[in-house]
Amino acid sequence: MSAIRFDNVWKEYGDHIVLERITLDVAPRAFVALVGPSGCGKTTFLRMLLGEETPTRGRILIDGRPMPSEPDADRGVVFQRYSVFPHLTVLDNVLFGRELQQSRLLGRLFGRARREATEQALALLDEVGLKGHEHKYPASLSGGMQQRLALAQAIMRGPKILLLDEPFGALDPGIRADIHVLMKRLWNETELTVVMVTHDLSEAFSLATRVIAFERNRNRPEERERYGATISRDLEIFPRRIAQPRTDHPIRSGRDDPAAQGA
Numbered sequence: 001m002s003a004i005r006f007d008n009v010w011k012e013y014g015d016h017i018v019l020e021r022i023t024l025d026v027a028p029r030a031f032v033a034l035v036g037p038s039g040c041g042k043t044t045f046l047r048m049l050l051g052e053e054t055p056t057r058g059r060i061l062i063d064g065r066p067m068p069s070e071p072d073a074d075r076g077v078v079f080q081r082y083s084v085f086p087h088l089t090v091l092d093n094v095l096f097g098r099e100l101q102q103s104r105l106l107g108r109l110f111g112r113a114r115r116e117a118t119e120q121a122l123a124l125l126d127e128v129g130l131k132g133h134e135h136k137y138p139a140s141l142s143g144g145m146q147q148r149l150a151l152a153q154a155i156m157r158g159p160k161i162l163l164l165d166e167p168f169g170a171l172d173p174g175i176r177a178d179i180h181v182l183m184k185r186l187w188n189e190t191e192l193t194v195v196m197v198t199h200d201l202s203e204a205f206s207l208a209t210r211v212i213a214f215e216r217n218r219n220r221p222e223e224r225e226r227y228g229a230t231i232s233r234d235l236e237i238f239p240r241r242i243a244q245p246r247t248d249h250p251i252r253s254g255r256d257d258p259a260a261q262g263a
């Protein structure tokens with residue numbers, strides 16, 4: 001079954017058609033890169049997938065079921081900037097999502113549940129290369145470190161789908177190359193299906209299993225409002241890139257542990 005299905009989805013703002021006739025099946029554990037010219041609706045697509053926007057026509061299915069109308073823990077997101085909370089330490093940023101998820105009323109975990117969540121957060125911070133920075137605040141981290149933290153924060157909630165909106169776009173090339181290695185590893189080690197918007201074609205082709213381009217077929221000024229962008233290219237990367245699962249990933253074990261879930 002598809003992890004994500006777009007079934008003839010349209011998105012219009014008033015008279016302005018942004019996206020039209022988007023039909024798409026994404027396999028579980030795929031890594032999809034979305035590319036296309038500025039303003040063609042990539043972020044709008046991602047926001048629909050997150051549940052921040054609803055299609056004006058058509059429907060979106062997640063694991064074969066209609067998508068919940070609001071963002072939930074099954075979908076994590078990392079933006080180019082400002083994904084982390086500046087007033088929380090690195091460790092608390094990673095714990096925050098889990099605390100809200102498991103303890104909706106108080107937004108805090110106590111006792112064993114907190115100890116276990118802290119252990120997982122520390123393991124995850126180690127994995128993303130932030131060991132030793134747990135008690136710092138985001139402002140004292142570099143841009144690359146902040147994006148590593150944003151990835152850890154999103155993954156800590158154990159999402160099935162990770163949405164990335166140009167997450168590495170503001171980073172210097174060397175830092176970006178390092179974080180690409182990390183991103184590949186996280187994708188390999190978890191069960192994530194990833195959808196990433198990027199302007200960088202080489203990034204798309206080096207990370208993704210599939211590259212999808214959005215484009216407007218009709219782009220004359222008088223046509224801009226009346227015709228939306230559609231999928232103009234849909235390329236599977238060859239040779240096929242397949243995620244290699246790791247069974248002892250700290251987050252996956254967190255999801256599977258009923259004590260941690262229900263505490």
Ligand SMILES: Nc1ncnc2c1ncn2[C@@H]1O[C@H](COP(=O)(O)OP(=O)(O)OP(=O)(O)O)[C@@H](O)[C@H]1O
Pocket residue numbers: 013018036037038039040041042043044045
């Ligand atoms: N809330 C909104 N209300 C009205 N129009 C909107 C809204 N959000 C997006 N749009 C319009 O939808 C179109 C697509 O925007 P979107 O941000 O999805 O494009 P994009 O491909 O992500 O662009 P970029 O690559 O520059 O980030 C733009 O013309 C934008 O003005």
